[in-house]
Amino acid sequence: MRSKFIVIGDVHADFDTLWSALRSASCMDAEGRPTMPVRSGLYQVVLIGDLVHPKNEREYARLIGQDTFDPKDPDDLFMAARAQVKALEKLHAYQQAAPHAVHIILGNHDDAVLTSEYLLGTASGLVHVEFDPARGGVLLPDHLRQWFQTFLRELRVGQVQFAHVGPLPAMTSYDDLFYADSTHKRWWHDSPEYVQMAGLEFGVYGHTQMQDGIMVNHTAGFAMVDALHAREYLEVILDTDQQPGPLSSRPVLF
Template structure:
């Protein structure tokens, strides 16, 4: 039996991610994996979207610029540098226990790597810090290589971890993905997708859950984009890859 700790979309809030990892006894004071992670007894899953703060307030907190301007190259450079420094720290953390630290590719990570889409929010915020064509800078090549190796899902027996949903189409961040309403609504409109995919349990992010992690015991999945609510998911998976559903819980920190 292994304990899996799954952490929702980061969106450059690394301070909260590290706090969650500390609360889960997964990281030590030097930002390295603890003994249970090193041994593989604890498995860490980060569900994707490491980059791009969610709001102007979050950009301000990241950079210290009170009036953060998404079109000011100096502000963008500072935002890029601050994120790159934390990505470097996370890369070192994963490299110390690659068998037990799993990071999935989110659509924001993919956008930074491929530059095909300018992502933003409904409030008009755009994420340009890693876009040289709009005043930003490229992520350093070694970090691009590292992120480019992130898988789009993790399967442990009949348990799936993925950024968006159980649908294979939702792992490819293309025009169809961004034009598809179901990427944000499937878990309410068609939650039976999990069972139809032959899964015993699924863990997903991408859609922020305001009140904390959403656990759907009937349809056997969790929506965990809830670091802002200071919650992560803990579940037990046995050697056969079956989840002990009675041991799935949202953990506050």
């Protein structure tokens, strides 16, 4: 059976663009529900992780409908959390309508919301604390926390892997060693042979933003898809019955 996998990179609370990508790929209807190809399993949706935390203050401000965002202002934090919860509820309902065909990978930002153990931020000094009560934020609602706990560390279809960071097992555990190891942002450039070393035919990963859009390394057998900002998703055709690797893969601009 041939299936089309629509893979969307790190969302980081840019849900409007996520909805646009799903509609462009014929995976979401006007009411926000999975389309017939998704419900039938002909189309498989894979979200590669990091649903939460806008990437910068400008995106936080846009999220809450204001000109500015102050990460130290409890009101701004509450509005940022509330806006994300509303969108997460919509995404939860979407997946619940086709759980066999909508797959969500656990990103390190999603994991940080669950544990509150690590304070994540940006090089500019922005910290993501809207879901951290100890730092002025609010807890993610229990039913959404339980949903997050069902997210996959990886999805494998034959010898094709979908994961948030990279092909190695250590890249799926967001612990002290993970955050101390800078190679998690550089492996795709410095050590692309990791995919073949892991015994994979092809891998699809996020975590590192691709400024120029989705990057596909056909020689090493992987794609880096953190490119929602560039309005791109990856389309992968797999023969789930016979072929260990993809029949085709291509970035799609929407």
